[in-house]
Amino acid sequence: MDRITQGRHHPADTVLGPGDDAAIVAAPSRSVVATTDMLVQGRHFRLDWSSPVDIGRKAIAQNAADVVAMGARCTGFLVALGCPSDTPISVTDGLTDGLWLEAERTGAGIVGGDLVQSESLVISITALGDLDGRPAVLRSGAQPGDVVAVAGRLGRSAAGLAVLLAGIDGHDGLVDAHRVPSPDYSRGAAAARAGATSLTDVSDGLLADLGHIADASSVSIDVVTELLHPDDDMRSAANELGVSVFDWMLGGGEDHAFAGTFPASVILPDGWVVIGAVHDGSGVTVDGRGHDGSHGWSSFSV
Ligand SMILES: Nc1ncnc2c1ncn2[C@@H]1O[C@H](COP(=O)(O)OP(=O)(O)O)[C@@H](O)[C@H]1O
Ligand SMILES: Cc1ncc(C[n+]2csc(CCOP(=O)(O)OP(=O)(O)O)c2C)c(N)n1
Ligand SMILES: [Mg+2]
Ligand SMILES: [Mg+2]
Numbered sequence: 594m595d596r597i598t599q600g601r602h603h604p605a606d607t608v609l610g611p612g613d614d615a616a617i618v619a620a621p622s623r624s625v626v627a628t629t630d631m632l633v634q635g636r637h638f639r640l641d642w643s644s645p646v647d648i649g650r651k652a653i654a655q656n657a658a659d660v661v662a663m664g665a666r667c668t669g670f671l672v673a674l675g676c677p678s679d680t681p682i683s684v685t686d687g688l689t690d691g692l693w694l695e696a697e698r699t700g701a702g703i704v705g706g707d708l709v710q711s712e713s714l715v716i717s718i719t720a721l722g723d724l725d726g727r728p729a730v731l732r733s734g735a736q737p738g739d740v741v742a743v744a745g746r747l748g749r750s751a752a753g754l755a756v757l758l759a760g761i762d763g764h765d766g767l768v769d770a771h772r773v774p775s776p777d778y779s780r781g782a783a784a785a786r787a788g789a790t791s792l793t794d795v796s797d798g799l800l801a802d803l804g805h806i807a808d809a810s811s812v813s814i815d816v817v818t819e820l821l822h823p824d825d826d827m828r829s830a831a832n833e834l835g836v837s838v839f840d841w842m843l844g845g846g847e848d849h850a851f852a853g854t855f856p857a858s859v860i861l862p863d864g865w866v867v868i869g870a871v872h873d874g875s876g877v878t879v880d881g882r883g884h885d886g887s888h889g890w891s892s893f894s895v
């Protein structure tokens with residue numbers, strides 16, 4: 594346990610870190626943003642595909658993105674770890690380093706957790722955040738006439754996963770994007786300050802996650818494929834595997850890019866790019882039509 598808790602620098606929101614019965618985390622806004630997400634070996638990661646550092650980073654990124662998708666910043670993380678009894682120390686050390694590395698990118702610390710013996714590796718994180726006095730940006734605020742915009746790259750994680758599953762060589766950048774998402778954690782608060790009407794992170798797939806906004810806001814959302822710009826390395830991997838690059842961009846999860854809606858009059862903050870529009874109606878369309886391909890990952894379908 595000492596290996597997990599000792600020798601780390603605790604940022605300002607950590608009023609009391611690990612060691613007592615519970616931690617104390619600052620809540621300057623007097624309301625706390627809270628979310629939890631779990632990574633399960635075999636389901637969310639494989640140790641032959643990802644290093645322990647990668648897995649630790651991904652676990653934090655996935656949770657931090659949900660805090661940021663409320664327009665908040667992260668203030669602390671709680672980490673519950675299940676490990677087989679024969680897990681090498683190098684694996685738990687790597688996980689801990691990865692967790693801390695990504696936590697530091699968010700500006701928050703790991704304030705506590707739990708460690709149990711289990712049959713496979715399971716990492717469950719609870720992330721806390723603060724809105725710094727602003728209202729949260731919910732999924733329910735999109736208005737007909739708004740633009741739809743994203744911050745971050747789409748489809749690269751799904752492309753990397755497809756490369757790993759197919760066992761083909763090369764495409765290291767895509768495989769890296771699958772191993773460790775790289776959300777820019779400043780984008781959510783910037784969107785909130787600019788007047789975003791709704792916000793989410795892309796965890797399951799762009800169309801699925803925009804679908805949550807469309808449902809919650811009682812609007813329809815149209816994505817314009819001409820406004821999505823696939824990278825050359827995604828195009829070449831798609832050609833090699835005989836699939837459409839847009840399947841990854843529209844239905845691929847785990848990039849943890851941010852997607853949101855803004856009034857058409859707003860000058861978008863840095864990093865945000867228009868990809869579509871909000872209309873009256875319901876559901877999500879692509880270039881004005883229903884999309885036959887996958888809209889995103891579904892937790893219980895495979
Ligand atoms: N077991 C659960 N108990 C209570 N709420 C849950 C549970 N699982 C998911 N939720 C809630 O459902 C919503 C959607 O969850 P999820 O699809 O996991 O979101 P995300 O993709 O942003 O992580 C969240 O508000 C989450 O808190
Ligand atoms: C070994 C392996 N197989 C498949 C995937 C693909 N995958 C697993 S979970 C997921 C999407 C998000 O998962 P979920 O548990 O729904 O997370 P949340 O939406 O709660 O963030 C995807 C695309 C993977 N990452 N690793
Ligand atoms: Mg979740
Ligand atoms: Mg989310």
Ligand SMILES: [Mg+2]
Binds near residue numbers: 796892
């Ligand atoms: Mg999900």
